[in-house]
Amino acid sequence: xxxxxxxxxxxxxxxxxxxxxxxxxxxxxxxxxxxxxxxxxxxxxxxxxxxxxxxxxxxxxxxxxxxxxxxxxxxxxxxxxxxxxxxxxxxxxxxxxxxxxxxxxxxxxxxxxxxxxxxxxxxxxxxxxxxxxxxxxxxxxxxxxxxxxxxxxxxxxxxxxxxxxxxxxxxxxxxxxxxxxxxxxxxxxxxxxxxxxxxxxxxxxxxxxxxxxxxxxxxxxxxxxxxxxxxxxxxxxxxxxxxxxxxxxxxxxxxxxxxxxxxxxxxxxxxxxxxxxxxxxxxxxxxxxxxxxxxxxxxxxxxxxxxxxxxxxxxxxxxxxxxxxxxxxxxxxxxxxxxxxxxxxxxxxxxxxxxxxxxxxxxxxxxxxxxx
Amino acid sequence: xxxxxxxxxxxxxxxxxxxxxxxxxxxxxxxxxxxxxxxxxxxxxxxxxxxxxxxxxxxxxxxxxxxxxxxxxxxxxxxxxxxxxxxxxxxxxxxxxxxxxxxxxxxxxxxxxxxxxxxxxxxxxxxxxxxxxxxxxxxxxxxxxxxxxxxxxxxxxxxxxxxxxxxxxxxxxxxxxxxxxxxxxxxxxxxxxxxxxxxxxxxxxxxxxxxxxxxxxxxxxxxxxxxxxxxxxxxxxxxxxxxxxxxxxxxxxxxxxxxxxxxxxxxxxxxxxxxxxxxxxxxxxxxxxxxxxxxxxxxxxxxxxxxxxxxxxxxxxxxxxxxxxxxxxxxxxxxxxxxxxxxxxxxxxxxxxxxxxxxxxxxxxxxxxxxxxxxxxxxxxxxxxxxxxxxxxxxxxxxxxxxxxxxxxxxxxxxxxxxxxxxxxxxxxxxxxxxxxxxxxxxxxxxxxxxxxxxxxxxxxxxxxxxxxxxxxxxxxxxxxxxxxxxxxxxxxxxxxxxxxxxxxxxxxxxxxxxxxxxxxxxxxxxxxxxxxxxxxxxxxxxxxxxxxxxxxxxxxxxxxxxxxxx
Numbered sequence: 001x002x003x004x005x006x007x008x009x010x011x012x013x014x015x016x017x018x019x020x021x022x023x024x025x026x027x028x029x030x031x032x033x034x035x036x037x038x039x040x041x042x043x044x045x046x047x048x049x050x051x052x053x054x055x056x057x058x059x060x061x062x063x064x065x066x067x068x069x070x071x072x073x074x075x076x077x078x079x080x081x082x083x084x085x086x087x088x089x090x091x092x093x094x095x096x097x098x099x100x101x102x103x104x105x106x107x108x109x110x111x112x113x114x115x116x117x118x119x120x121x122x123x124x125x126x127x128x129x130x131x132x133x134x135x136x137x138x139x140x141x142x143x144x145x146x147x148x149x150x151x152x153x154x155x156x157x158x159x160x161x162x163x164x165x166x167x168x169x170x171x172x173x174x175x176x177x178x179x180x181x182x183x184x185x186x187x188x189x190x191x192x193x194x195x196x197x198x199x200x201x202x203x204x205x206x207x208x209x210x211x212x213x214x215x216x217x218x219x220x221x222x223x224x225x226x227x228x229x230x231x232x233x234x235x236x237x238x239x240x241x242x243x244x245x246x247x248x249x250x251x252x253x254x255x256x257x258x259x260x261x262x263x264x265x266x267x268x269x270x271x272x273x274x275x276x277x278x279x280x281x282x283x284x285x286x287x288x289x290x291x292x293x294x295x296x297x298x299x300x301x302x303x304x305x306x307x308x309x310x311x312x313x314x315x316x317x318x319x320x321x322x323x324x325x326x327x328x329x330x331x332x333x334x335x336x337x338x339x340x341x342x343x344x345x346x347x348x349x350x351x352x353x354x355x356x357x358x359x360x361x362x363x364x365x366x367x368x369x370x371x372x
Numbered sequence: 373x374x375x376x377x378x379x380x381x382x383x384x385x386x387x388x389x390x391x392x393x394x395x396x397x398x399x400x401x402x403x404x405x406x407x408x409x410x411x412x413x414x415x416x417x418x419x420x421x422x423x424x425x426x427x428x429x430x431x432x433x434x435x436x437x438x439x440x441x442x443x444x445x446x447x448x449x450x451x452x453x454x455x456x457x458x459x460x461x462x463x464x465x466x467x468x469x470x471x472x473x474x475x476x477x478x479x480x481x482x483x484x485x486x487x488x489x490x491x492x493x494x495x496x497x498x499x500x501x502x503x504x505x506x507x508x509x510x511x512x513x514x515x516x517x518x519x520x521x522x523x524x525x526x527x528x529x530x531x532x533x534x535x536x537x538x539x540x541x542x543x544x545x546x547x548x549x550x551x552x553x554x555x556x557x558x559x560x561x562x563x564x565x566x567x568x569x570x571x572x573x574x575x576x577x578x579x580x581x582x583x584x585x586x587x588x589x590x591x592x593x594x595x596x597x598x599x600x601x602x603x604x605x606x607x608x609x610x611x612x613x614x615x616x617x618x619x620x621x622x623x624x625x626x627x628x629x630x631x632x633x634x635x636x637x638x639x640x641x642x643x644x645x646x647x648x649x650x651x652x653x654x655x656x657x658x659x660x661x662x663x664x665x666x667x668x669x670x671x672x673x674x675x676x677x678x679x680x681x682x683x684x685x686x687x688x689x690x691x692x693x694x695x696x697x698x699x700x701x702x703x704x705x706x707x708x709x710x711x712x713x714x715x716x717x718x719x720x721x722x723x724x725x726x727x728x729x730x731x732x733x734x735x736x737x738x739x740x741x742x743x744x745x746x747x748x749x750x751x752x753x754x755x756x757x758x759x760x761x762x763x764x765x766x767x768x769x770x771x772x773x774x775x776x777x778x779x780x781x782x783x784x785x786x787x788x789x790x791x792x793x794x795x796x797x798x799x800x801x802x803x804x805x806x807x808x809x810x811x812x813x814x815x816x817x818x819x820x821x822x823x824x825x826x827x828x829x830x831x832x833x834x835x836x837x838x839x840x841x842x843x844x845x846x847x848x849x850x851x852x853x854x855x856x857x858x859x860x861x862x863x864x865x866x867x868x869x870x871x872x873x874x875x876x877x878x879x880x881x882x883x884x885x886x887x888x889x890x891x892x893x894x895x896x897x898x899x900x901x902x903x904x905x906x907x908x909x910x911x912x913x914x915x916x917x918x919x920x921x922x923x924x925x926x927x928x929x930x931x932x933x934x935x936x937x938x939x
Contacts (some may be wrong), residue, residue: 086520097499098471109524109810116488116519149472149485151492151522156470236471288470 039200039252040244040274042212045128048174049181050211051077051140052130052201053251055084055123068200068252069125069161070262072184073301074176077125077140079251080265080283081147081159084123086115096224098155098236112153117145125163127173128211130201139169146295148288155236157267158283159251160295182253183304185261186289189227190239194219195257198241200249200266214244216257220279225287237287239264241280246273254282261306463504473500473558475510475581482580484510484560489573491522492561495535502539502556507549509557509832509840512577512586512608513825514564514598524811527589527613527821528561533804534825535559541866546833547874557829564590570598578602584842585609585832587824591708592619592670599629609831609845613824615762616898617670625897627846632824632887633788634901636674639762642786642903642920643731644682645927650729650757650784651685653937659686661698663727663756665718665741667706667734672761676701676733683731700725706735708763713737719744730756735763739773746777760785765906766817766913774908781934789904790916791888796860800886803863817915823885826861827852830883834873848873853890855880862886907933 053067067083090111093101100112123145124131124138131138140163150156165173199213220242223234234240245252245266252266264282271278285292296303457479459465465474465481473484473493484493484503494513496503516525523532535557539545545556560581562573570590577583578601588595588610596619599610609628612620616631623629651660662685666676683690686698693699702721705713715737722730722745730745732738738760746755758779764770765787774783791797797819804815804822827849832840834848851873859865859881872879883890891900905918909932917931930938 088521095499099499102498105809107810108812109808110521111810113521113523115522116491148470149483149487150470151485156472291470 039198039202039212039214039249040246042198042200042214042244045199045211045213047180047199047211047213048127049179050128050199050201050253052126052128052211053077053079053083053123054126054131054138055118057122057124059118059122066201066248067250068248068266070199070253070265071163071176071179071181072160072262072303073181073296073299074179075143075163076296076299076301077161077163078253078262078265078285079159079161080267081117081150081157082114082153082267083251084142084145084159084161085117085147087153088113088115094152094154094235096232096235098152100152100154114150114153114157117147117159120144120161123161125161127169130211137168138166139173140164141166144299146291146298148291153268156283156288158265158285158288158291160292162299181304182255183259183261183306183308184292185256185259185263185286185306186292186303187286187305189225189286190219190222190263190284192219192222192233196241196254196263197257198245198249198252198254198266200245200252202246202248217241217244217254223281223284225284227286235281237284238267238281239284241282243274243276243278243280245269245280256306259306461504462508466500466504471500473503475503475508477582484558484581486562486572486576486580488517488519488563489569490560490562490576491517492528494523494528494532494559494561495539495557497539497556502545502558505553506545506556507551507553509546509555510581510583511557511559511828511832512581512583512588513559513561514568514573514586514588514590515561516565516589517561517563517568522561526813526815526818529808529811529815530804530818530821531559531561531587531825533807534822534829536807537803537863538826538829538866541863542833542870543867546870557832559587564588564594568594570594571601574598574601578606578608582606583608584840585611585828585845587611587613587821587828589613589821589824592617595620595629596623599623599625603628606842608842609828609849611824611828611831611849613820615671616896618674619670621896621898626843627850627894627897628842630827630846630849630892630897632820632827632899635896635898636671636676637678638898638901639786639788639903640675640678640682641925642905642927643679643759644684645920645925646759646784646786646905646918647683647685647729647731649927649937649939650759652939653934654728654757656728659696659698660729661700661725661727662690662693662729662731663700663702663722663725664690664731665702665704665722665734665738667704667708667713667737667763669706669708669735672706672733672735672763675761679731679733685729700727704734704737704741707737708735715741715744719748723748726750726753727756728754729759731759732764733761735761736767736769738764739767739769742773743777746779755779755782758783758785760906762787765915771908771912775910780908780910783908784917784931784934784937785906786903787906787915788887789902789919791886793888796862796884797886800862819886823861823887826885827883827890830869830873833870836877849892850894851880852883853880853892854894855882858882858884860884905929905931907931909933 049071051069051071053069054064055067056062056064065083067079069077069079072078088108088110091107092112093104095101106112120142123142125140126136127139142161143164144162145159147159148156195216195218197213197215198217199211201211219239221233221240222228223236223238224231225237249266253262254264255261256263262285264284267281267283269278269280292303459476459479459481462475465476466472468481473496474481475484485491502508513531515527515531518525539556545554547554549555560577562577577586586608588598590598595612602608607628610630612631614631615633616635620629620631621635654660664676664679666672680690680701686693690699700721702718704715704718707713719741760783765785774780800819800822801816808815830852831845831848834851835844836847838844859869861883869881893900902922903920904916905927907914907917914933918927918929920927927939
C-alpha cells in the first residue's frame with residue numbers, strides 16, 4: 001500500500017502548505033484593523049488555572065497549533081477535542097444533528113473531519129502568560145488524552161487531558177493546591193440569555209499570546225441535548241455566543257456569570273470571528289457528564305460541581321475530600337417536549353481558519369503566531 | 373485496446389513487524405452468544421463440526437470451541453442477556469453516546485469504532501440514518517488509515533463508494549432484518565498499514581462486533597495472522613483486494629479466503645516471452661547475461677521461483693545459463709518486510725557480473741539499487757535492459773528514477789492486465805472522482821479495492837437463508853461466477869441482481885467487475901490473472917503496452933516507449 005501512503009502524505013503536506021499561504025494575509029488584515037486580542041474587546045487577565053495549549057508539537061510536516069485549556073482538577077485540563085487531535089480546517093457544513101453535511105461540497109475533501117488524538121508527547125501546556133518563545137519548555141506535560149468518539153468537529157468537540165507538572169512548571173508555576181479550580185456545571189444545561197464570562201489565549205497584532213477575558217456575553221442559542229430538546233438552534237450539545245472569541249481561544253472556557261461554573265469550551269465559529277455577525281459555538285460540558293465523571297475517576301479525581309463553593313472535589317487517590325456532593329444548583333436545566341425540529345437544515349462553516357493559531361519560528365527564537 | 377496508465381496492483385510498503393498473533397481471541401466473547409450446550413469441553417473446531425451435529429446445532433457456529441447461535445454482524449435487536457438491558461435499539465445507544473456510531477446488541481451498546489485502530493465507519497448514512505433506522509449488517513475492512521484524515525485513503529474511498537452504491541441500489545439495504553427492517557451494509561475500517569495493532573483491531577472486529585465478512589487489504593503475514601486468529605472462533609469471510617501468493621493459497625481456509633488479484637506464477641507467465649523479445653531486440657553478438665534480483669517476500673519469491681524454471685535465453689534454460697556463468701540469481705531484503713532493506717551485497721555482485729538484462733522481481737528497494745548500480749557501473753558500456761515486477765508499477769520514484777537516468781527506452785515491466793473492455797472501469801472511475809471531487813490525490817488504478825468491496829457485498833446478498841455466517845457468505849461468493857446470466861459491478865445492476873440472488877437461491881451468475889470477468893479459482897480463492905507489459909513514457913506508466921495471448925503464450929503489441937521493440 002505504499003503508493004497510497006505517499007500520496008496521502010503529499011496531500012497532508014500540501015494541505016498545510018495551503019494553510020501557510022493563506023494565514024499571513026489574514027493575520028495582516030486582522031492586525032490592520034487593530035485587533036489586539038483574540039477575545040475581542042476583552043481585558044487582559046492572568047488566571048493561572050487557564051493554560052495555553054500548544055499541540056502538534058514535533059510532528060513532522062505540521063505546524064503546532066495553539067489553543068486554550070482549563071485546569072478542572074490539579075492534573076486534568078479541559079479543552080476542545082480538535083485542539084488535541086489531527087483536524088482539517090476548510091469549508092464544510094454541519095447538519096443540525098451534528099454530522100458533516102455530506103450533500104454539501106467541502107474543501108479540502110475532509111474539511112471538518114477530526115482525526116486521531118495526538119500522542120501525549122505532542123501536547124504541551126503553559127501557565128500565563130503563555131510560552132515566551134516557540135521552543136519554550138512546557139509547564140505541564142500531557143500524560144493521557146480522553147475524548148468522546150467523534151470523526152467530525154460538528155459534534156463532541158471536547159477533551160480532557162491528564163497532565164503533570166514539568167520540572168520547569170514546578171519551579172515557576174503556581175502551587176497547584178492554591179489554584180482556583182473552577183466548578184463544573186454537570187447537572188444541568190444552559191439557558192438562552194444566560195450571561196457568561198469567556199477566557200482565552202490568542203495573539204495580539206504582534207503575534208504574542210496573551211490571556212484575555214470578556215464578561216457579560218449572553219448565550220444566543222442552545223443546541224439539543226438531554227437538557228434541551230429543541231433541535232436546530234445550534235449544534236447538538238453546544239451553545240452559541242456572538243462576537244468575542246477568536247482563533248487561539250479554541251478550547252477556552254465559558255463561565256457562568258452568576259455561579260462561576262464552567263459551562264462549555266470554545267469549539268468553532270461561523271462567519272468571520274471579528275464581525276458583529278459572528279456566531280461562536282461552545283461545546284457544553286453537562287451533556288458529557290458521564291464522560292467527564294469517568295475521566296475524573298480514571299485520573300483519581302472528583303469534579304467540583306456547580307454550587308460547591310468550598311474545597312470539595314479533589315484527589316480521591318490521595319484521600320481527597322468530597323467530590324460528587326449533592327446535585328449542585330440546576331442552573332439552566334430545561335426540558336421542553338414536543339418541540340419543533342430542524343429550524344435549520346445545516347450550519348455552514350466557511351473557512352474555519354483558526355480554531356487555533358499556527359506557530360512559526362523566526363530568527364531570534366521569539367515565539368510568533370499568525371492567524372490560521 | 374486503449375492504453376491508459378492504471379494499476380490494480382498495490383505494492384507493499386515498509387513497516388515494522390509488530391503484529392503478535394492473537395491466540396486468545398477466541399476466548400473473550402462466548403458469553404455474548406446464546407449457549408446451546410455447554411459441557412465445558414471442546415464441541416467444535418469449525419462451523420462444519422457444529423453443523424454435522426445436526427438438530428438444534430444445525431444453524432450454529434463454532435465460537436471458542438462451542439457451538440453457539442450466531443448473532444453475527446448485526447445490530448438493532450436488544451434482546452437476551454441477563455439483568456436489565458442497556459438498550460433496545462441502536463438509536464438509544466447512539467443518543468446515549470453523544471451521537472457516535474453505536475449498535476445495540478443483546479441489550480448492550482457496542483461502539484463501532486475503536487480509537488486509534490478502527491476509527492472510520494462507512495455506509496452509516498447522513499446522521500447515522502442506516503444505524504438508527506435499519507438493522508445493519510456490520511462488516512470489517514482493513515485499509516490505510518491516516519491519523520490526520522482517517523477516511524481519506526484510496527482503498528477506503530473505494531470501499532465507501534461501493535457500499536454507498538449498494539445501499540442505495542437496494543433502497544436502504546438487504547431485506548430480512550428484525551421487525552421487517554432493511555439491512556444496510558455498514559463497514560468499520562481499521563488500520564492495516566504502518567505497524568498496525570492487528571491484535572486489537574481483529575479483536576474489535578471479530579469478537580466485539582462479530583463481523584462475518586471483511587475486505588482485508590493486508591500484507592501476507594498480517595493477513596494470515598488475522599485470518600487464522602479468528603478462524604476458529606468466528607470463521608469470517610475474507611476478501612483480499614490484493615495479490616495471492618503460495619502462503620495464502622495453501623492456507624487451510626475452508627473456502628473463506630478470497631483474493632482479487634492473481635498469484636505470482638500466474639503473472640510470471642509474462643516474463644519468458646518478454647525476455648525472449650528483449651533478447652531479439654538487443655541483438656547482441658555475444659551471449660546474453662541475465663541477472664534476476666528477488667526480494668524476499670512471498671509473492672515475489674513465488675514469481676522468482678516460477679521464472680527460474682521458465683525463463684530461457686541463449687537457447688538455454690536458466691539452470692544451463694547459470695552453469696555457463698550467464699545467469700545470476702540474487703536475493704535482497706524487501707522493503708515490504710524490512711524498514712531499511714540491505715541491497716549492498718547485490719550491488720557488488722551486479723557490478724561484477726555486468727548483466728545485459730536485469731529482471732527485477734523486486735519491491736521498492738530496487739529503486740536505490742538501480743540508482744547505485746547506474747552510478748557505479750562501467751559507463752562506457754551500454755546500460756542493461758530492465759524488466760520490472762508489478763510491485764514497481766505506478767510508483768512515482770520508479771518513474772522519476774528511470775526517466776532521470778534516461779532509461780525509459782531500456783525499461784519494461786510486467787503487471788496485471790487491465791480489462792479488455794474499459795467501459796465499466798471508465799464509468800466507475802468517473803463516479804469515484806465525482807464522489808470525491810475535492811480529493812487531491814490520484815484515484816485511478818485502484819479498482820481492485822472497489823471490486824473487492826462489491827464481491828463482498830454481493831456474497832452477503834447471495835448467502836443462503838439463516839443466520840449470517842462466514843461460511844454462508846463464502847458460499848454466496850461461489851454463486852457470483854461460473855453462471856450463465858451476466859451482471860456487472862456498479863450501481864445499475866444492484867437492485868436486479870440482489871433480487872435474483874435472494875429469489876433463486878440456487879442460481880449462479882457471472883459477475884464482471886471493473887477488472888474484467890470473475891474468473892476466480894474456487895480451489896485457491898485467487899483470481900486467474902493475465903499478465904501484460906507496461907512501459908514508462910514522459911507522462912508516466914503505460915499499462916497494457918503489450919498484451920499476453922493465453923493460447924500461444926506470446927506477447928503482442930508495440931510498447932510506445934521502446935521504439936522497435938515489437939515482436
